[in-house]
Amino acid sequence: MFWDQESETLSRPALEALQLQRLQQTVSRLAARVPFYQQKFAELGVGPDDIRRLEDVRRLPFTTAADLRAIYPSGLLAVEADEPVRLHTSSGTTGKPKAIFFSRNDVNTAADMIARSLVAAGITRADVFQNMMSYGLFTGGLVMHYGAERVGCLVIPAGPGTSERQLMLMQDFGTTAVHILPSYALYFANYLEQKGIDPRKDLKLRKAFVGAEPHTEQTRKRIEEAFGVDVYNSYGLTEMNGPGVAFECEQKAGMHLWEDCFLLEIIDPATGEPLPDGQRGELVLTTLKREAMPILRYRTRDITSVIAEPCPCGRTHRRIHRITGRSDDMLIIRGVNIFPQQIEQVLMSMPQVGRNYLIIVEGLDDLTVKVELSDRGFDGQVEHLAALQNQLVEKLKAEIWVRPKVDLVPPGSLPVAEGKAKRVLDKRSL
Amino acid sequence: MSATSLLAVFVENKPGQTARITKILADANVDLRWVTIANSGSFGVMKFLVDKLEAGLQALRDKGLMVSLLEVLVVETPNRPGALQSVADLLGRNEVNLANCSGFVANNRAILILEVQELALARSVLEKAGLRPMTQEEMLRL
Ligand SMILES: [Zn+2]
Numbered sequence: 001m002f003w004d005q006e007s008e009t010l011s012r013p014a015l016e017a018l019q020l021q022r023l024q025q026t027v028s029r030l031a032a033r034v035p036f037y038q039q040k041f042a043e044l045g046v047g048p049d050d051i052r053r054l055e056d057v058r059r060l061p062f063t064t065a066a067d068l069r070a071i072y073p074s075g076l077l078a079v080e081a082d083e084p085v086r087l088h089t090s091s092g093t094t095g096k097p098k099a100i101f102f103s104r105n106d107v108n109t110a111a112d113m114i115a116r117s118l119v120a121a122g123i124t125r126a127d128v129f130q131n132m133m134s135y136g137l138f139t140g141g142l143v144m145h146y147g148a149e150r151v152g153c154l155v156i157p158a159g160p161g162t163s164e165r166q167l168m169l170m171q172d173f174g175t176t177a178v179h180i181l182p183s184y185a186l187y188f189a190n191y192l193e194q195k196g197i198d199p200r201k202d203l204k205l206r207k208a209f210v211g212a213e214p215h216t217e218q219t220r221k222r223i224e225e226a227f228g229v230d231v232y233n234s235y236g237l238t239e240m241n242g243p244g245v246a247f248e249c250e251q252k253a254g255m256h257l258w259e260d261c262f263l264l265e266i267i268d269p270a271t272g273e274p275l276p277d278g279q280r281g282e283l284v285l286t287t288l289k290r291e292a293m294p295i296l297r298y299r300t301r302d303i304t305s306v307i308a309e310p311c312p313c314g315r316t317h318r319r320i321h322r323i324t325g326r327s328d329d330m331l332i333i334r335g336v337n338i339f340p341q342q343i344e345q346v347l348m349s350m351p352q353v354g355r356n357y358l359i360i361v362e363g364l365d366d367l368t369v370k371v372e373l374s375d376r377g378f379d380g381q382v383e384h385l386a387a388l389q390n391q392l393v394e395k396l397k398a399e400i401w402v403r404p405k406v407d408l409v410p411p412g413s414l415p416v417a418e419g420k421a422k423r424v425l426d427k428r429s430l
Numbered sequence: 431m432s433a434t435s436l437l438a439v440f441v442e443n444k445p446g447q448t449a450r451i452t453k454i455l456a457d458a459n460v461d462l463r464w465v466t467i468a469n470s471g472s473f474g475v476m477k478f479l480v481d482k483l484e485a486g487l488q489a490l491r492d493k494g495l496m497v498s499l500l501e502v503l504v505v506e507t508p509n510r511p512g513a514l515q516s517v518a519d520l521l522g523r524n525e526v527n528l529a530n531c532s533g534f535v536a537n538n539r540a541i542l543i544l545e546v547q548e549l550a551l552a553r554s555v556l557e558k559a560g561l562r563p564m565t566q567e568e569m570l571r572l
Contacts, residue, residue, distance in 0.1 A: 373440070373496060380438025380500035381545070382468035382475040383529060389471070407472050410440050410496040 003119040003151070004112065007260055008315045015316055016054055018260055022288035024051050027060065030294060033078045036071060037061070037296065057263060057286060058274060062297045068098035068239065075099045076293050084292045089137045090238035097137075100238055103292040107146065110241040113258050114147020117247030120256065120313065121207060121232045123177055125152030128204075130175040132166060132184065133212065134335065135159045139242020140212050144179050147244060153177070160184075160335050163191040170203050177207040179243075181335050182215040182223065183428070187364050189226035200228035209234055211243055213332040217322070220252075233322055239298055240285050246320055254307045254319030261289045264318070265297070266306055277308040283320065331424065334365045338400045340424050343369060346395045352377030352388050356414045362427035367404040369396065372411050434504045434566050436543075437478040437486050440496040443469065451476060451495065458482075458489035463570065464543075466532050479543075481570055502545050503552055504569055505561040507533075509540040517542060517561070524555040536572045 002008050010018065028048040030037040040061040041047055050059055068076075077084070086102035102110070123129070129148040135141030135157060148155045158169050166188065169175060180188070185208060192199055199205055205227055210220070211234035220231045235255050236243035245262060246255035257264050262285045266275045269282040283300045287293075307319040331338045340359055347353045347369075354372035361367055371392065378385070385408055392406045441447045448467070455462060455478070464479040477500060480486045490497045507513035514533060521528050521544070530545035541564075546552040553563055 375496070378438075378440050378496045378498050380436070380475060380477070380498035381529060382470050382473075385440070385473060385475070386470040407442075408440075409442055409473075410494070412494050413442075 001119050001122060001124075003116040008116060008120075008256075008317065010260070010316055012316055015259060019263055019288060020051075020054050022260075023054070023057060023263060023286065024048060026286070026288060026290075026294045026296070027051050029078050030296065034076050034294075036067070036076050054263070057265065057297065060286075060296050062272065062284070062299055063295050064299045065098060065239075065301070068100075068295075069096040072096050073099050075101045076295065077101060078294055079103055079292050086142075087137075088139045088143075088238050088242065090139075098239060100241075101292040102241075105291050106241070106293075109261065109289050110143050110244060111146040111150045113241065113244035113261060114144055115150040116258065117234065117244055117256075118148060118151050118153075118177075118209075120247060120249040120315070121209070121230075122250050123148070123151055123153065123207065127151075127153045127176045127207075128156065128174050129153040130156040130158050130166070130169055130173075130178045132158050132160060132178055132180045139236070139238050140179070143236075143242040143244065144209075148179075163188055167192070167195070167197070170205070174204045176204050177209070178205065179209045179211075181212055181332065182210040182219050183213060183332060183365060184335055185210060185223045185231075186219070186226070187334075189223070190364065192226075199226070203227075205229050207232065211236065215322075235302075235304075235320065235323060237300060237302075239295060239300075240287065241290075245285070249311065249313040249315060251311055251313055253311070254321055256311065256315050256317045256319050259317045262286065263288055264306070264320070266304070269299075269301075269303075275305075277306040277318075280305045280321075283323075331359070331361060331426065333361060333367050333400075333402050336401050338367075338402065342399050343396060343404075344423075346392070346399050347371060349395075350388070350392065353392075354411045356411075356423075358414050358423055358425060360425045360427065365402075365428070367402055368407060369404045370407045370409055370414060372409055372414055375411060434479070434502055434543075434564065434569050435483055436500045436502055437480055437483065437490065438498045438500040439476045439478070439490055440498075441467075441474050441476055443472050443474060448476065451490065454489050454493050454495075455480065455486055458485050460486040460489065463572075464534060466543075468530070479569065483566070500545065501549055502543050503549065503556065503563045505542050505544065505556055505563055507540050507542055507561065509535060509538060513540060514542060517544070517556075520559055521546070521552060521555060524551070526552045526555060539572065541569075541572065 031048050046059045083103050084101035085104050086107055088100050089097040131144050133140030145155055156169055206229055208229045208231045223231045232248040234243055235246040246257035248255050265284040266281040267284050275281040283302045283304050285298050287295050302323045304320045304323050347357055354374040356372045358370040389406050397403045461481040462478055466477050468475045487497055526546050526548050533542045
């Protein structure tokens with residue numbers, strides 16, 4: 001089954017010719033309209049005329065998350081200011097988010113990519129699609145919603161409600177497919193078991209789309225067994241429209257990356273040099289079809305590799321392996337994006353807190369923050385420590401929206417983080 | 431000085447902590463005269479009255495423990511029921527917050543250890559009521 005068979009099965013030469021044409025158009029528009037890229041092109045001495053072959057993309061500048069944050073809130077608009085119809089943001093590590101603007105055509109293109117992806121996984125208009133991702137600024141809600149609607153499914157915009165409500169919707173409307181965070185899927189499986197509900201008999205679920213957080217093949221299997229469904233991996237990021245950048249087909253063997261919309265490179269994250277197919281490195285993406293805010297060579301910080309072999313499904317767009325790492329340390333706990341830096345900010349605002357801390361995530365998303373006291377953090381009174389502990393819990397809750405357990409420990413008792421302090425211990429077996 | 435200092439040691443609530451701390455003090459030839467442990471969930475504070483304050487402090491710090499000196503007021507009360515209550519009332523009437531209070535009987539003498547924020551105020555209140563706080567030396571002679 002195909003949503004857009006012609007585009008999805010273009011011969012490689014035709015696909016690459018289309019990519020080159022769209023890359024040239026993109027670079028021309030950026031050179032004419034976007035001061036950020038005009039300056040970068042000038043620094044590198046490169047311009048639209050230099051893009052003669054696809055490999056010439058390597059002459060173009062990278063764009064980083066820091067660039068997008070620095071330009072916030074104006075974005076890198078390549079259209080008139082009244083042209084965009086949609087704004088999404090992705091949360092920032094240092095307080096500032098990244099703002100991504102969509103034109104009407106961009107909204108449509110994103111929906112088409114989702115439609116391709118869902119149909120590739122066997123979704124039809126007969127499906128009842130419950131989207132359990134957060135709606136709002138996060139793309140996992142609206143962007144997926146538009147795509148599923150485009151396929152013709154009945155879409156239930158459930159959002160991240162309580163398990164009780166999710167279950168009620170599934171039972172009342174006969175949900176057949178869900179879009180869900182893998183960690184929440186495991187939690188929800190547990191919930192169903194406690195309620196004495198057997199999803200195979202009591203629900204009509206047949207497919208689950210998981211994404212928005214890295215997970216392992218083992219987690220996929222656990223979800224499949226728990227619900228009796230097929231689980232499809234997906235990849236996306238707000239900067240590249242959100243979900244729908246790459247999706248698994250029914251083969252469930254790597255995610256087809258829609259190469260007519262995105263030019264993909266795998267680079268060595270340390271040197272920026274290109275890596276051959278099959279080798280693991282950082283995924284770098286260039287938008288090829290975006291109007292409102294084209295982005296060149298975006299450093300996703302996600303680690304993957306390209307599967308160059310043709311897929312039995314017939315799609316010619318190459319696949320990428322599941323993401324095996326992230327260069328930034330974002331944690332997703334109970335569906336909330338948490339950056340260790342947010343926790344650090346709170347801790348470091350308290351004079352009684354020392355330099356070292358350790359963030360531990362275990363079990364079903366239980367967050368513990370071990371905090372070393374500073375030398376002046378202890379006056380001999382247990383009441384003051386208890387008050388400090390409560391204060392830290394409340395301040396962290398206000399900052400990260402998840403209530404952590406806070407353990408106070410003496411100075412020097414935590415392992416000293418070396419170099420790039422890795423102060424996160426994620427013991428979840430996802 | 432009529433205030434007495436205790437050694438207050440931060441302890442994590444895990445097995446063997448009490449033994450470890452008392453051994454450090456014993457190895458430094460520091461005698462324990464009195465001890466109390468205050469717990470709060472995952473951690474607690476052990477408070478010691480010791481004969482050699484500086485030596486005890488140093489020994490514990492050398493082993494990486496977090497130690498603080500805690501100034502307290504020590505008074506002797508008549509060894510009879512209700513004595514503690516009357517001291518607490520006295521302080522309360524004079525708006526002294528009693529953070530902690532513990533007591534023991536040594537050689538038939540009833541001793542109260544009072545932890546307060548307002549040391550000077552508490553001392554004058556006690557003295558006016560005829561309860562003179564003991565010095566560290568007097569404490570150790572008990
Ligand atoms: Zn395929």
